[in-house]
Amino acid sequence: MATAAIKPKHQRLVLLVIALAALIGAGLLAAWALRNQAAYFYVPSDLISKPPEAGRAVRLGGMVEKGSLKTAPDGVTIDFVVGDGKARVPVRFRGITPDLFVEGSGVVAEGRMEGRTFVADNLLAKHDENYVPREMAEMTAAQKKTVVAETK
Amino acid sequence: MIAELGLAMLWMAGALALLQLAAGSLALTQRGRELAGIVRPIAVVQGGLCALAFVSLILLFLRTDLSVKLVATNSHSLKPFIFKLAGTWGNHEGSMLLWVTVMGLAGAFVALFEKRLREETMLATLAGQAFVSLGFYAFLLLSSNPFERLPEPPPEGNGLNPLLQDIGLAFHPPTLYLGYVGLSIAFSFAIGALVTRDVGPAFARAMRPWVLGAWIFLSLGITAGSYWAYYELGWGGWWFWDPVENASLMPWLAATALLHSASVLAARNALRAWTVMLGVVAFSMSMIGTFLVRSGILTSVHAFAVDPERGSFILALLAIYIGGALALFAIRAATVTEGARFAVVSREASLVFNNVMLSAILGIVLVGTLYPLLTEAFGEKVSVGPPYFNPMGAIFFVPMLIVMAIGPLLRWRDDAAGRLSTKLAIPALAAAATALALVAMAPSIKPLPFLGIALAAGLAIASVLPLVGRELKRTPLQVWGMVVAHLGIACVLFGVASDSAFSTEKLVASRVGETHQVGPYRITLRDVEPVAGPNWTALEATLAASYAGGSPSILATQSRNFTSPPQTTSESALHTRWNGQLYTVLGEEADDGRWQLRLWWKPFVPMIWYGGLLVGLGGLLALIGRVARDVKRIRAEDKISYRRQRQGR
Numbered sequence: 001m002a003t004a005a006i007k008p009k010h011q012r013l014v015l016l017v018i019a020l021a022a023l024i025g026a027g028l029l030a031a032w033a034l035r036n037q038a039a040y041f042y043v044p045s046d047l048i049s050k051p052p053e054a055g056r057a058v059r060l061g062g063m064v065e066k067g068s069l070k071t072a073p074d075g076v077t078i079d080f081v082v083g084d085g086k087a088r089v090p091v092r093f094r095g096i097t098p099d100l101f102v103e104g105s106g107v108v109a110e111g112r113m114e115g116r117t118f119v120a121d122n123l124l125a126k127h128d129e130n131y132v133p134r135e136m137a138e139m140t141a142a143q144k145k146t147v148v149a150e151t152k
Numbered sequence: 153m154i155a156e157l158g159l160a161m162l163w164m165a166g167a168l169a170l171l172q173l174a175a176g177s178l179a180l181t182q183r184g185r186e187l188a189g190i191v192r193p194i195a196v197v198q199g200g201l202c203a204l205a206f207v208s209l210i211l212l213f214l215r216t217d218l219s220v221k222l223v224a225t226n227s228h229s230l231k232p233f234i235f236k237l238a239g240t241w242g243n244h245e246g247s248m249l250l251w252v253t254v255m256g257l258a259g260a261f262v263a264l265f266e267k268r269l270r271e272e273t274m275l276a277t278l279a280g281q282a283f284v285s286l287g288f289y290a291f292l293l294l295s296s297n298p299f300e301r302l303p304e305p306p307p308e309g310n311g312l313n314p315l316l317q318d319i320g321l322a323f324h325p326p327t328l329y330l331g332y333v334g335l336s337i338a339f340s341f342a343i344g345a346l347v348t349r350d351v352g353p354a355f356a357r358a359m360r361p362w363v364l365g366a367w368i369f370l371s372l373g374i375t376a377g378s379y380w381a382y383y384e385l386g387w388g389g390w391w392f393w394d395p396v397e398n399a400s401l402m403p404w405l406a407a408t409a410l411l412h413s414a415s416v417l418a419a420r421n422a423l424r425a426w427t428v429m430l431g432v433v434a435f436s437m438s439m440i441g442t443f444l445v446r447s448g449i450l451t452s453v454h455a456f457a458v459d460p461e462r463g464s465f466i467l468a469l470l471a472i473y474i475g476g477a478l479a480l481f482a483i484r485a486a487t488v489t490e491g492a493r494f495a496v497v498s499r500e501a502s503l504v505f506n507n508v509m510l511s512a513i514l515g516i517v518l519v520g521t522l523y524p525l526l527t528e529a530f531g532e533k534v535s536v537g538p539p540y541f542n543p544m545g546a547i548f549f550v551p552m553l554i555v556m557a558i559g560p561l562l563r564w565r566d567d568a569a570g571r572l573s574t575k576l577a578i579p580a581l582a583a584a585a586t587a588l589a590l591v592a593m594a595p596s597i598k599p600l601p602f603l604g605i606a607l608a609a610g611l612a613i614a615s616v617l618p619l620v621g622r623e624l625k626r627t628p629l630q631v632w633g634m635v636v637a638h639l640g641i642a643c644v645l646f647g648v649a650s651d652s653a654f655s656t657e658k659l660v661a662s663r664v665g666e667t668h669q670v671g672p673y674r675i676t677l678r679d680v681e682p683v684a685g686p687n688w689t690a691l692e693a694t695l696a697a698s699y700a701g702g703s704p705s706i707l708a709t710q711s712r713n714f715t716s717p718p719q720t721t722s723e724s725a726l727h728t729r730w731n732g733q734l735y736t737v738l739g740e741e742a743d744d745g746r747w748q749l750r751l752w753w754k755p756f757v758p759m760i761w762y763g764g765l766l767v768g769l770g771g772l773l774a775l776i777g778r779v780a781r782d783v784k785r786i787r788a789e790d791k792i793s794y795r796r797q798r799q800g801r
Contacts, residue, residue, distance in 0.1 A: 022509075030515065031519070034523050040532065041535070074661060075660070075742045076739075096722070
């Protein structure tokens with residue numbers, strides 16, 4: 001068989017080349033997939049000014065506007081408006097809301113634009129004092145205050 | 153008093169680690185030869201002290217000693233006993249103490265029980281283990297002291313995060329840590345073998361049971377964590393590609409590759425440098441995971457308080473250990489002599505393929521986990537989730553599964569593909585038949601679950617083929633272990649694919665007395681009543697669920713309000729059958745008196761965790777088989793040398 005023809009040193013080289021090729025291939029594939037599959041984070045004003053392609057999964061972060069939260073007659077679909085003080089985006093969500101999801105507080109919604117409405121698959125609210133969605137943690141208390149003041 | 157004693161023991165253990173490193177390194181030189189005798193005892197005492205320090209912390213938590221800062225911030229006198237106990241590691245400092253304890257005990261066990269390794273390699277290994285431990289002692293003592301006292305004890309503690317107040321906390325973290333940190337042994341073995349240039353079959357045979365032990369715990373820990381997240385978080389999912397989950401998956405992938413490559417090294421003396429490299433990589437992945445989680449640069453449910461100082465500390469440790477080990481590898485890799493050759497169709501080649509695929513999946517997961525950090529450096533915020541991980545992982549997972557079905561049937565060194573064609577026809581037919589049945593019965597199934605179910609059927613049958621033609625009673629336990637573990641992987645795959653293909657979900661707003669249909673279940677909301685527990689109150693919905701018209705089973709799902717800290721959690725209620733699971737969650741009450749209910753029927757989803765248990769069981773069988781064989785051999789050798797001594801007289 002082929003073993004007799006290949007010297008040990010060559011076999012090691014061949015193995016190395018195959019392993020490297022597979023790993024580099026995996027890396028390139030990963031890079032390509034990440035460009036297409038990563039969900040970008042938007043605030044409402046960005047979402048309005050440079051909207052993502054329709055149907056693309058993105059994350060939307062902002063404050064839930066006071067008085068905007070409405071439950072549909074089916075009892076499980078909710079509509080609300082997420083704003084950042086400059087722009088407002090209507091959001092629709094079907095499901096059980098996270099425990100700390102209330103009007104006037106921050107939220108990160110995962111989903112996609114369908115027409116002019118953002119349809120959320122998942123809502124991330126503050127879970128507890130230690131588990132805050134990353135994007136939300138960066139809205140400082142001051143920012144939150146001004147946003148809330150403007151959207152009141 | 154207990155706190156001070158614990159702290160003192162921890163400092164002593166740290167000092168002993170320093171001594172262990174010094175003595176172990178000196179003993180390798182000509183002049184320090186005499187020191188060789190003290191290295192093992194030091195390792196044992198160091199591990200023991202660590203364990204005692206950990207026990208002290210447990211005692212403080214059990215007594216709810218509020219003068220200790222950690223207890224005051226994380227515990228509460230009204231917590232049930234089991235959560236006081238488990239709460240010891242439900243926080244940053246306590247879990248780091250658990251980390252150091254596992255590391256110390258692992259070193260102690262190696263010092264006590266490892267008899268096959270050459271003495272110099274053993275010294276270098278223990279020195280290596282002490283070197284790694286030192287960094288974590290420093291981290292613990294300098295930046296995360298678990299025994300810190302408060303000048304004035306508060307009247308009551310802050311309590312434990314309610315999400316953690318679950319029996320899962322008692323099992324998942326300790327098991328996971330035993331695996332995660334137990335891999336430090338592989339790391340130290342690799343360093344030891346590189347230092348003494350002792351990479352060979354004997355080294356692989358000595359290392360393998362230790363890696364196997366860590367790998368069993370890691371497999372079980374991941375399985376337990378996945379099930380815990382599944383029923384506790386109330387989202388009906390069992391894997392979220394959360395950075396922390398990835399942080400436990402990456403060491404598992406590396407350790408799995410290591411186990412397989414170590415068996416090539418042990419049996420055939422090939423893949424020498426590669427095996428050592430994997431030993432380094434596996435524990436490096438554990439450390440990278442810890443860094444990602446504890447530095448707070450990535451958010452996750454597992455992140456405790458965020459402290460930048462800790463992040464930089466762990467980053468420095470990472471740089472020293474991973475950088476140092478890789479540098480040592482680079483220097484010594486060239487001196488690791490050539491291994492034996494093998495043909496393209498051979499057991500070795502299939503294991504090499506498995507290793508390359510596992511490494512590629514590891515790369516995919518690592519890149520996906522770190523990508524958000526990378527883009528953030530350029531001011532763009534992204535999150536990476538299932539749309540990336542699932543297909544990308546599958547690209548390498550699917551070919552690996554196919555080779556996994558064939559590999560165990562191949563001979564070492566060289567084999568002819570034709571020899572196996574009749575044997576392999578059975579699993580191939582099973583996969584094809586399953587595929588056809590799926591096309592006929594579920595034409596709208598998505599490609600990945602379709603492939604998953606068909607492959608799972610083929611792999612399940614292929615995995616028991618190595619037993620065919622063997623006398624079952626005389627088959628070594630290692631072979632049984634491999635068969636059971638591979639069967640476990642087939643089970644996991646089947647559960648995963650079935651869950652994603654056939655789960656049905658229903659979200660309803662229900663009045664009391666109304667009935668809903670989800671999958672084969674008819675579910676009636678009987679009533680919603682307030683109930684109270686030791687440190688919570690809850691609204692409890694009673695559901696009567698009947699499967700396909702059978703007599704109803706009663707499920708009680710709750711929405712719990714904890715008082716300290718104030719937080720609401722959903723307690724899902726599950727009904728498990730052999731062919732799937734009903735999953736129910738209670739939501740909020742609407743203005744008109746209707747209750748939100750989320751109901752899932754998940755066919756065969758428990759197979760995921762049964763499969764995980766099988767993987768662990770397979771590992772255990774293999775471990776028992778290997779250790780029993782080693783013990784036998786050592787006894788036989790002892791007998792021979794004893795006889796020789798007597799004859800010599």
